[in-house]
Amino acid sequence: MKAFTVGQVARRAGVGVETVRFYERQGLLDEPERKASGYRQYGGGDVAVLRFIRRAKQLGFTLREIKALLALRLDGSATRSDVRAQAAAKLADIGAKIRDLQRMRDALSVLTAACHGDGPATGCPILEALDIPEDDGPGGDDHAPARPRRTER
Amino acid sequence: MKAFTVGQVARRAGVGVETVRFYERQGLLDEPERKASGYRQYGGGDVAVLRFIRRAKQLGFTLREIKALLALRLDGSATRSDVRAQAAAKLADIGAKIRDLQRMRDALSVLTAACHGDGPATGCPILEALDIPEDDGPGGDDHAPARPRRTER
DNA sequence: CTTGACCCCGTACCAAGGTACGGGGTGTAG
């Protein structure tokens, strides 16, 4: 029977010892058996779980979501469509992030293209585009947080 | 001379009062004049800076980077290419993030496509792909952190 | 002069995902 210490299991999974303890505290990894000395004793399954966590993290899942996936894995009544639902949600999530970033990139590259030459930074279109002149009109309270507010004195 | 209180400047810029104080602490916003009572007094330029910060955040700049951009804006010796350099770095940064997310998305959608039917979750390709069998070979210490380590006992 | 909305300050707290520290016990090779 192979039994690993926390350091061995960490090394096999490619994470740090503190991380293993952290995952245990977060409920991602079951509390292992202990030796008489109090040392944690892990088996091959624990290495698999740690690697699972690593891969899922690489796919963009949060620890909270990974915890749910691990629960599905052990839940006999869970179906594939449960797993697919998680994956689809994460795909939507990733897609939204990609679109956000693409919008940022496009806006910024337009600005960068408009900024040529080597004059003083003061007139640079990038800074100018950011530097919005003060809109002092009477309806100028755009984007104000939704909280109690008096009329401006 | 228009002088605003912190609440007024916050409302005009579309941020919270606490956020204005926070930006001041972070050095993004200069410490304003004070009235005898200690109340901060802002002018139109401060509103512009706060709006600048908002826009730059939308473009994906961190507060640290925005601080640098604000410094460039005021630095007479800064050139447009200084600004372009910042923008280019951020573009590279955003591009890298997009590619990371695209890789995640592709990997996950391949898995999702492979998981069909409605059987027990146990056999689902998504979970199986994550659940890496233990590679117990002699060279099996991949991805170990670079720190002092004894040979495995 | 009271009320209510606003302002002051410092400090604590939130999410996420760990990392580090310090004081102590264990395990084993030499």
Add this chain to the structure above:
DNA sequence: CTACACCCCGTACCTTGGTACGGGGTCAAG
């Protein structure tokens, strides 16, 4: 027996970008 590496535990700390809290002062209207 002595090293030395490893393990235990709890707690504090880190990053980013704020948000919340509590106790107190200020300002303008009624």
